Amino acid sequence: MNIVRTASLVVMLATVTSVSSFSFAQIGDIPKGQDHPLIQRFQGSRMTGYLQTEWTEAAIPQAKVAKLDGMKTAEWKLLEGKETRLHYLSPVGKTTLEVHRNYRDALLKAGMQVSVTCDQKCEDLYRAWRDQAKPFERQFKWDNGHHNGFSHYDAIDNQEGRLIVGSFPANGRVPKTHVLVYNSLAFGGGKKVDPMVSTFIQIIEEKSQPTGQVNVNAEALKQSLDNIGHVSLYGLMFDTGKTELKAESQPQLSELANALKVQSNLNIIVVGHTDNIGNIDGNLSLSQARAQSIVQALIQAGVDKRRLIAKGVANFAPIATNKTEEGRAMNRRVEIVVQ
Structure with missing residues (x-):
């Protein structure tokens, strides 16, 4: 994974080993979805969910992972700013470990300050985040297409969950930016399909509430x-x-x-x-x-x-x-x- 840092953003370019999933790549991305300029997708992945909101309130983990009633949890912080949510499915045959490590290594090399990391069995922590956030299924423009029997793309909290959360400090005109990456093993229709890794990315670019949009006559x-x-x-x-x-x-x-x-x-x-x-x-x-x-x-x-x-x-x-x-x-x- 090569990283290129510019004055205005961090660009992450995946250079992992190519895979022979030509038919998967041919299916294409969800309409109108686009990668965030901060972080590019794992090579060969398909975008199946996309949402970008210019200004909103969003929840993100901010403290060390702990256990509560036997379940993993963390402290949460509400942030305000521009939020982007992305969901990808990896090429068939990739593992959650490989995909997660590529994202993690690229983010760390680019200078991300880590606030939460969870390397194994992080489904409870992810579900806790989802409960804190706005109703998840209402936020994405989901692709209703099918691939290899997989059609329920919002079932991304299943097995082998791995999570990393951190932030990049403000730099010139670039605001402080928070990143959450969650990887898990994808399932479809209630049963396991050919191995694909689900990747959910949340990016929050802090900025003030827009004002002056209402005038008093x-x-x-x-x-x-x-x-x-x-x-x-x-x-x-x-x-x-x-x-x-x-x-x-x-x-x-x-x-x-x-x-x-x-x-x-x-x-x-x-x-x-x-x-x-x-x-x-x-x-x-x-x-x-x-x-x-x-x-x-x-x-x-x-x-x-x-x-x-x-x-x-x-x-x-x-x-x-x-x-x-x-x-x-x-x-x-x-x-x-x-x-």
Whole structure:
């Protein structure tokens, strides 16, 4: 197994001994399925399951394997980010040991930091993961084709289970990435078929929840300001550590300007909020500069500057915990307050 590391991803190229399973390879992959650029399949394998979700919450083992009531288990961690799930069947005649060792060796050589490893009889651990994750059979686009009597491709928790879990640290523009690989002996129709190895791969690329996808219109702004005297806006967006409004902020900015033009006697305070990342002084300066950027944009949109005050309060007024990325995303906001 050769490994090629680039600045943006780790590429694993299988160079194991070729096999004489031409008819198996001819069947082809599940429609629209594609290998993840991080890790290529064991040579000659066929993709039978594929799912990619741009942003979701996913469970992954994070601690040393232990036994509970005679069954293997591990601690679990919920991660947020882009998730890819892949399922392969190896060529006939390969063993779980050979396939698992090839994946394991390639991942280790590429620098993966291992958090969980299980080399024998890992079916209990895999089932525990499956119970923690979203309903497994609902996640894949399964191939309903047949090969050599094998048609039930989601029965991948059978005998000779082998598992490895780990992560690659963030590198430049590449986020921290978690990988789970589970190999087992494939069965079909309730009986053993010619030996094929089932490989399930889960890849989670950590990233923040996408925000700014919902704008508050002028009428809703007016109602909130009339009824409770303030409103939080997430459609006014900035790059990390920056004070210039992003172009995607224009729709929300226009709605805010329209609401102020309709209510010509309404004076507001534009309050900038941050999460708790960084020091207080830096966050105070950042939140103040961002609030001032919004005030300046409203002035350019035709709002009288005498009606506007900019105020930055850093992370002094959180509305959610700063211990999670979801909470920090909620705290990074702009609040409009009636003077």
